[in-house]
Amino acid sequence: MAKATIINGSPTPGSRLTAVISLAEELLIKEGFEVQHVNVGELPPGDLIHTKFESEAIVKANALVAGADAVIVASPVYKASYTGVLKTFLDLVPEKGLAGKVILPLFIGGSLAHLLAIDYSLKPVLSVLGARHILGGVYTVDSQVVRTEEGGFEITEELVGRVKDNVKELAEETKIRIHYASLSE
Template sequence: MSHIVIIHGSPTPGSRLNGLVEFVEGKWNEKGIKVSHVRVADLPAEALLHADFKNEEILAALALVESASGVVIASPVYKASFTGVLKAFLDLLPQTGLKGKATLPLFIGGTIAHLLSLDYALKPVLSVLGSRNILGGVYAIDAWVQRLEGGGFELSEELRDRLTNAAEELAEEITWIGIRSKENIQTP
């Protein structure tokens, strides 16, 4: 079965980033794709910062990433880059922790000026972690995600279209990863 893990890099539980994540997760749920979450800010801070590989919650989060064929890296942009809490988690992944996985970045920031943070801040880190299948990703501006009074989020039409395309692309990529891995198992 296809499996996507979403790594949330926001330190703020009510972040607008949740609107993006909930939208793409809904698309994958419609296709029957299993989706798991690693909310980095919910991991024990001391274990995260001290790279405590004996900590059960850290080990469980790393196991989720290892088991996935697709990984979403979701983060708000702070100071022209992804969050420090996300970097702390990515530092715990093995050197080839993303090898053979399709990776989809989802970023949100206050201005379009930080659009290139995907290419200049995140993609080099993903490449070092072994990801060779890094999808283009989606960068959103805060103004495109409105909080609803009763809870939830309303996304601009353009953002919904871009997220739909990105979700579909990741779904297709993990399907191909599954086919290739089955072919490799069957090849003597």
């Protein structure tokens, strides 16, 4: 079974990003993936700030990334970039820790003004970590994920379609890589 790890770079539990991540997870499960999560906002702050590579929590989080065939990197956009807490975690991912994995960025921001944040702020860092197969990603704006009176979220049909298309691409690319890897064994 293919494995995916979702890295949630939001420092805020229950944010709109959570709804997009839940949708992506649901779609991955339908594609036959086992899904794990790294919620960087729940990692020990001292371990992140002081780059404690040997921390039990960091070792466990990195093991989830290492064991994945595909990785979704999700973050809200603050000041034209992904969150600082996500950056502190990515600083702890081993060199070449994303090599051989298919990567799908999922970003949410307040406006379209930061549409290129995935390309200009995240992709260079992912490349340094060995990622060579980074999909285009999904950038959405807050208005496409609306809080309901019941406390849930309603995602626009357009955004659901884009997430479906991107998760489908992630699944297909990952399955192809797994297939070719099995042939070379």
